[in-house]
Amino acid sequence: MLETPCLVIDPDKLANNIHQMAETLRPYNVKLRPHTKTHKIPRIAKKQLNDGAVGITTAKVSEAEVMAQHGLSNIFIAYPIIGETKIERVQRLNRMTDLTIGVDSLMGAEKLSAMAEADQRPLQVRLEVDTGLKRTGIPYDQAVELAQVIHNLPALRLTGIYTFRGALLQGKPTLDLERAGIEEGNMMASLAKRIREQGVPIRDVSVGSTPTAAHAAKVDGVTEVRPGTYVFYDRMQAQLGVSSLDDCAASVLVTVVSRPSDDRIVIDGGSKTFATDVQPNTPPHHMTGFGHVVGYPDVVFERMTEEHGMLKVTPDHSFQVGDRLRIIPNHICSTVNLHNRIYLEKDHGEYEAWEVSARGHLS
Structure with a gap:
């Protein structure tokens, strides 16, 4: 008998949730890169990959290290990497995986570039953009300028832009998830277009949490979504x-x-x-x-x-x-x-x- 308290998982519901998200996104020309911060378990990440995900997202370097140790090789750390020791850990990961990391400031980007240049191994980065949550991310109206600067740094390869917005519509919490997802997708697709017009050939436009992923995926120009909670769901998602x-x-x-x-x-x-x-x-x-x-x-x-x-x-x-x-x-x-x-x-x-x-x- 299980000792309590403990966390119990219904494996059929887990498998169905993983499959249904992949099926929901299949008609759209977007990649699924689930966020593993929800489950933190490599075996579940591998189930997601087996059902169509192209790679995984983590929040922290240490999470990425765990996933890499268990054979996961296509990893996006969706978080600004600040500090020499963390950059050194990222560089080690960069030698063994297809790694991309987040950046949202010039100072952070310059330090990444300097250390990557000394290491003689470029780093792939995505620029994080604040689309209303007021967390990390360069303010939306400053993103084009910063993208140009990062693009010209010698040892960084700016592959795209990303955001986390959650269930916001016009800056306020909402239950209208379809409009929220479409608004999020349109904001980022439009921004990507303006960045490309300035000569920065970004590839990735990454958006979408569990509430908005299926709706943001419909927007032309969105290339990737990063839901996480969907593997288990919870009372918040049901609400x-x-x-x-x-x-x-x-x-x-x-x-x-x-x-x-x-x-x-x-x-x-x-x-x-x-x-x-x-x-x-x-x-x-x-x-x-x-x-x-x-x-x-x-x-x-x-x-x-x-x-x-x-x-x-x-x-x-x-x-x-x-x-x-x-x-x-x-x-x-x-x-x-x-x-x-x-x-x-x-x-x-x-x-x-x-x-x-x-x-x-x-x-």
């Missing part, structure tokens, strides 16, 4: 209408450890088990609580401490100490990073443990 709760391949198995009152049960999973980065009652999701309790839609996972989860119930619920529940977390990506392994359900109540190999690889 956005991207999936149903039944599509969610991952759930956290927990045990009721206390029922101190008629209206409250306590489970053995708290903030060290469930992600807390997607808060309840925030736009555009407006979810109640920190997760969906499978089979009990009226139960509210209302608060957590480190080791305890407090669920609001009604007196007519017959929960007892020792009962086991499954909870679909609000955000699966950050939840996975809290677990050393996942457990794939097998026949006859058996499970297969897979290591989350890139868990905690933050540098």
Whole structure:
């Protein structure tokens, strides 16, 4: 019997989610480069490649190192690489993989170029563009100028542009994912056209998260999408209408450890088990609580401490100490990073443990 709390995966739903995204994108002339930050597991990345992905995306150098150690060779690190030691690690990866990295500043680009020139091995880079999320990325109206400068640096090969925008429409959170995806795609395709007009022959226009990938892919000029959450889905994606709760391949198995009152049960999973980065009652999701309790839609996972989860119930619920529940977390990506392994359900109540190999690889 599994010890709780633990992260359990339905392998049929996992396989179906991987396949359905590939099939959805197949009619369009775009490449699928899934983001592995969601699962952090090379075996799942290989399943994605076997179902049509051209390569993978990571957020950090250390994630890319793990994936490369397990034989994945076409990698895009979608993050600015800053600092000499990280650049040295990137250079080592560049010798063993088909590597592309993100850049969003002149200072970062110049340092990359100087070290790559000394190494006598050019680096492929993509320019990150801020299209409204106000995270990393050169401001949209400055991208053409910076692209020209990077193109002229001696040891960098500017292959394209990319963005992460999420579910934004005209700068605001939205549930209109089709318009959001098309707007994102049009912004980047238009920018790529203006960069090419200035003599910079970029190839890649990379966009699209799980909510918007299928819609952004319809835009002429988009060449690649990078969804991640779709392998498992989560409550947030179900709330956005991207999936149903039944599509969610991952759930956290927990045990009721206390029922101190008629209206409250306590489970053995708290903030060290469930992600807390997607808060309840925030736009555009407006979810109640920190997760969906499978089979009990009226139960509210209302608060957590480190080791305890407090669920609001009604007196007519017959929960007892020792009962086991499954909870679909609000955000699966950050939840996975809290677990050393996942457990794939097998026949006859058996499970297969897979290591989350890139868990905690933050540098």
